[in-house]
Amino acid sequence: VHLAARELLAQRDLAEVTVAAVAERSGVHPTSIYRRWGTLNELLLDVVLETTAEAVPTLDTGSLRGDLARYLLDSMRSLDTSIGVAAARILLFLPATEEGRRSRREYWTRRAAALQPIFDRAVGRGERVPDTEDAVETLLAPLYFRRFVTGRDITEQLVSSLVDRALPD
Amino acid sequence: VHLAARELLAQRDLAEVTVAAVAERSGVHPTSIYRRWGTLNELLLDVVLETTAEAVPTLDTGSLRGDLARYLLDSMRSLDTSIGVAAARILLFLPATEEGRRSRREYWTRRAAALQPIFDRAVGRGERVPDTEDAVETLLAPLYFRRFVTGRDITEQLVSSLVDRALPD
Numbered sequence: 001v002h003l004a005a006r007e008l009l010a011q012r013d014l015a016e017v018t019v020a021a022v023a024e025r026s027g028v029h030p031t032s033i034y035r036r037w038g039t040l041n042e043l044l045l046d047v048v049l050e051t052t053a054e055a056v057p058t059l060d061t062g063s064l065r066g067d068l069a070r071y072l073l074d075s076m077r078s079l080d081t082s083i084g085v086a087a088a089r090i091l092l093f094l095p096a097t098e099e100g101r102r103s104r105r106e107y108w109t110r111r112a113a114a115l116q117p118i119f120d121r122a123v124g125r126g127e128r129v130p131d132t133e134d135a136v137e138t139l140l141a142p143l144y145f146r147r148f149v150t151g152r153d154i155t156e157q158l159v160s161s162l163v164d165r166a167l168p169d
Numbered sequence: 170v171h172l173a174a175r176e177l178l179a180q181r182d183l184a185e186v187t188v189a190a191v192a193e194r195s196g197v198h199p200t201s202i203y204r205r206w207g208t209l210n211e212l213l214l215d216v217v218l219e220t221t222a223e224a225v226p227t228l229d230t231g232s233l234r235g236d237l238a239r240y241l242l243d244s245m246r247s248l249d250t251s252i253g254v255a256a257a258r259i260l261l262f263l264p265a266t267e268e269g270r271r272s273r274r275e276y277w278t279r280r281a282a283a284l285q286p287i288f289d290r291a292v293g294r295g296e297r298v299p300d301t302e303d304a305v306e307t308l309l310a311p312l313y314f315r316r317f318v319t320g321r322d323i324t325e326q327l328v329s330s331l332v333d334r335a336l337p338d
Contacts, residue, residue: 085265088261088318089261089262091317091318092257092258092261092317092318093258096254100320101320102320103320104318104319104320105319105320105321107319108318108319108320108321133321137311137314137315137319137321138311140314141310141311141313141314141318142306142307142310144310144313144314144318145306145309145310145314146306148260148261149257149260149261149273149277149310149313150273150274150276150277150306151269151270151271151272151273151274151277152274152277152302152306165334
């Protein structure tokens with residue numbers, strides 16, 4: 001089911017990625033998909049998290065600063081893939097209901113949790129670390145804003161200053 | 170044409186707001202609309218800029234800090250209106266082409282220019298001012314990110330720290 005959804009996200013318009021299409025491609029009955037994931041959005045966000053974890057690994061560069069800079073560069077690249085663009089669109093189009101808000105929160109709690117190894121290593125080295133969710137926001141908000149909203153250039157200087165800002169004083 | 174487009178944006182799904190629908194509602198021929206604005210997106214962004222200028226006035230509170238905090242609170246409120254949501258969706262769905270990027274850049278150059286009175290007043294009072302586009306990004310990126318991406322709470326403390334961050338050291 002994951003593989004089918006991922007292929008569809010990569011190849012089709014988001015509007016064409018339906019539970020029926022995923023069911024047909026994977027050979028799994030739609031009822032089973034609904035039983036396991038609840039809604040199409042939950043399934044797609046689950047697939048996006050898995051893909052992002054592969055595209056944005058938390059490699060050990062030897063310092064918190066280096067790890068975060070690397071994470072940011074990988075995140076930036078993933079924003080230009082079809083899965084990255086699909087993720088942004090799914091999040092934006094979640095309904096403005098309590099359920100939509102819960103899906104957003106859950107997605108970002110898991111995105112932040114995927115970053116935890118970077119912070120755990122830093123603590124092990126005796127470095128001071130910021131709050132994980134605050135750091136994710138400081139690092140990623142301006143990137144998303146430039147990529148999807150303002151269209152301003154994403155420069156190395158921006159990446160460097162975002163990492164500085166995310167580190168504790 | 171502006172009024173017709175604004176009413177359609179407020180009342181219909183974005184997909185239903187077409188040049189044909191705007192033409193019908195305003196009584197202006199589609200050809201004239203295309204001649205004046207070039208594309209549907211250009212027309213809609215123009216309408217959004219006008220609406221935002223009204224919803225987010227640049228009132229004089231007596232200090233740069235006060236003016237920016239007020240601007241941020243008004244911007245936050247406008248993100249929850251149908252026009253605010255439509256603006257975010259139009260920007261996100263601009264094609265990843267040179268033309269789409271140009272539309273984004275032009276839209277944000279004009280959004281930033283609308284903030285200029287705040288900075289001009291501050292200069293007049295002898296206050297130091299940041300670069301306008303950098304300030305807009307520092308102020309708005311985390312708000313957009315929370316509202317449309319992570320779903321985290323937008324708190325007064327966040328607003329206050331964003332204003333601090335946007336001011337020169």
